Amino acid sequence: MAADGAPADWDTSAAALDAADPLAGCRALFDLPEGVVYLDGNSLGPLPKAVKARMASAVQTEWGEGLIRSWNSAGWVDLPAKVGGRIGRLIGAADGTVVAADSTSVNLFKLLSAALALRPGRKKIISERANFPTDLYMAQGLAGLLDRGHELVLVDDAEALPAALDGDAAVLMLTHVNYRTGAMLDMAGLTAKAHAAGALTLWDLAHSAGAVPVDLAAAKADFAVGCGYKFLNGGPGAPAFLYVAPEHQDSFSQPLSGWFGHEAPFAFGPDYRPAAGIARYLCGTPPVLSLAALDEALALWDGVDMAELRAKSIALGDFFIAAVEALCPDQGLELVSPREGGRRGSQVSFSRPGGAYAIMQCLIAHGVIGDFRSPDILRFGITPLYTGFADALAAARCLAGILESGEWDAPAFHARAKVT
Numbered sequence: 001m002a003a004d005g006a007p008a009d010w011d012t013s014a015a016a017l018d019a020a021d022p023l024a025g026c027r028a029l030f031d032l033p034e035g036v037v038y039l040d041g042n043s044l045g046p047l048p049k050a051v052k053a054r055m056a057s058a059v060q061t062e063w064g065e066g067l068i069r070s071w072n073s074a075g076w077v078d079l080p081a082k083v084g085g086r087i088g089r090l091i092g093a094a095d096g097t098v099v100a101a102d103s104t105s106v107n108l109f110k111l112l113s114a115a116l117a118l119r120p121g122r123k124k125i126i127s128e129r130a131n132f133p134t135d136l137y138m139a140q141g142l143a144g145l146l147d148r149g150h151e152l153v154l155v156d157d158a159e160a161l162p163a164a165l166d167g168d169a170a171v172l173m174l175t176h177v178n179y180r181t182g183a184m185l186d187m188a189g190l191t192a193k194a195h196a197a198g199a200l201t202l203w204d205l206a207h208s209a210g211a212v213p214v215d216l217a218a219a220k221a222d223f224a225v226g227c228g229y230k231f232l233n234g235g236p237g238a239p240a241f242l243y244v245a246p247e248h249q250d251s252f253s254q255p256l257s258g259w260f261g262h263e264a265p266f267a268f269g270p271d272y273r274p275a276a277g278i279a280r281y282l283c284g285t286p287p288v289l290s291l292a293a294l295d296e297a298l299a300l301w302d303g304v305d306m307a308e309l310r311a312k313s314i315a316l317g318d319f320f321i322a323a324v325e326a327l328c329p330d331q332g333l334e335l336v337s338p339r340e341g342g343r344r345g346s347q348v349s350f351s352r353p354g355g356a357y358a359i360m361q362c363l364i365a366h367g368v369i370g371d372f373r374s375p376d377i378l379r380f381g382i383t384p385l386y387t388g389f390a391d392a393l394a395a396a397r398c399l400a401g402i403l404e405s406g407e408w409d410a411p412a413f414h415a416r417a418k419v420t
């Protein structure tokens, strides 16, 4: 890579890295608008081309012509398990341990209920203050509903997690890759420590599934949840997923005891009897059209080697960091993601006190789409399936340009929208 940051050298480096990229061909699988560098696939994955045809046939043929017959004839009723199986292959989970359903928040509620029920004498839910807020909110809501004195214990530094695992710890509830910084936790190590303390683990894989290699079975994780619309490209509001280790599946029936988790939903009996296995973690009628989109989006992973994906993700992140630091010196940007690629998920974040929101809006106006996270973070998703090194360089150059010109400080870029 060009050490001096001279413009031509950066272009040469990017071109050489792109030419040697084994995943370069995957970009053609996505519909990406011209003139856009998309660095927000960690928040909403782009549209896989194959999803368009699948949606058309799901709507016109399956719904329009098949009507209610399609629950059986088009396999609608099996989609939660089928999609779960596809996701399972990306996260080291055997068939029959993952289903696609509901939202990440709702799934977290179901699984946290299970974890707490399996540790009846213990009162503490251990997590990080920096965890994604919905995880903390759902834990607070559940603790309030249970009204049995459960306490959410939040540590300020991940290093303090092992010490927080005392004899009253029921569950260690963590997000594997931090949404703000991209810092990745040691899933196997922390799970082993939790188990040694007699606690269970619940991992949120929202920024891990499709982003980094995950092996839930090898890590001996007890429970996990995650999103379908981020790195899995399932579309806005795509169904989420949940994982329950085989040994826990039948030991508890979750409280959102809807008919799709019933042993015999079409017997229409008055009493809830949970289905055997992972199916009891379903609740109501599955969102068929959204599941069809996610199912098709997941099919493209069949040809992807996760080791290659990870290698490119790290290289692309390293390249972007180097380019931003070389091209935007003295602009108040500070790397908040781990510099060491092995400790980083698939995103790069910089803090920029004063102006981060407006800087991101200005970047977006120039076609470089990342996002802003409160209070002062510029977040860039590194998604190796459709992002190349030349894209990363273009984004760094654009950032350098608007910082130098001060264009970002125009009043229009400071106006806050509802979704950031």
Ligand SMILES: *Cc1c(COP(=O)(O)O)cnc(C)c1O
Pocket: 103, 104, 105, 106, 132, 134, 135, 175, 179, 204, 206, 207, 227, 240
């Ligand atoms: C995006 C995200 C969620 C979102 O949850 P929803 O219920 O789908 O809105 C949850 N957890 C983490 C860590 C996330 O990054």
